[in-house]
Amino acid sequence: MTQFKAPIPVDHHLHTNVTIDSDSTIDDHVKRAKRIGLSTICITNHISFMDPGYWISQSELRKLKEAADIETAKGDVEVLVGLEADYFEDRAGFIRRQLEEYDREIDGKLSIVLGSIHWIPLNPSSNDPVERGQEILFNGDYHFMRYLADTPPQDIIDRYFRKQIAMIKNKRYDGSPLVDVLSHPDVFTKNFVKYYGKGVVEPEQYKDHIEEVCEMIVERGIGMEVNMGCVRRDLEDGQPSELFLKTYMKYCKAMGVRPTITVGSDIHNKRDFTEEIDKAMYEKVMQRLSACGVEEVAVFRNREPEYIEVSGQGK
Ligand SMILES: [Zn+2]
Ligand SMILES: [Zn+2]
16 A cells, blocks of 8 residues: 655644643654655644633743754754634733744744634623623533533624634734734534534525635735644534635635635644544545635745645645
8 A cells, every 4th residue: 555645745733732632742743744745844832812721831832943943954844833823802912912922932933823713702792891801712512512502603603703803903013914824714613513413504604704804814915724624523614614715715816916825734632643534634625725726835934925836636
């Protein structure tokens, strides 16, 4: 049996055990990269200023960067270090400052900041400001079941996109966008499929949100991630859905902007380091890119994209 080789040489979204949702190490990721022929990987750990369990510290980031540089120097696999940042509106200034400090901690060598929404407000219409500020980790099983199982999906979707738009609008001190790429832009589909079943909530139902987000990110120069985690989560569509990615491409074309798309597996755990999973993920992503007319993917170094042609297109 011939060994599987990845058709895209970069994996831009990986986690290590500095946060509670991961048990893997930089070493595990480098081994996989060598096995499937990746030339560049990027470790993007969570920085979610709501729960210390999902929050890499500055010193952990520095250690990770040192380990990444040692691996890169060996010459086989380039290891970049980025962050997967959550966004909380009432902490916008703090998050902006922190992201700058984290970048300084590794001498301005942060590869990328992925912008993710994993938390949504619990009581957004409460009159009490403390209650209004409460957020829950909605894409975790426990919290979803406990707090959102009876909430209409459309309501969750509206809260989610309201946050995503606020994150998109936020800026760094120099005026550039706070985040470089929108990560798993419709991640809520994961729990919808799990608890309501497939086909109950379709992208068409939140088409207006998709249009608004895509127009805004293209205008502001924020890219989009194609997250391969949907394969491991048994989602037929999603992260982003075909409609989402096509809409992004539509606005790029209309505005004459070069599409900036990163591809990442979002692997957290040792159980996911299998050839079978890699095969399934890359097959799916090549189909998705091809269906949406994506011809190149981006790799970010120092928060600037460079582009690589996608060859093969799944054929
Ligand atoms: Zn995520
Ligand atoms: Zn992630």
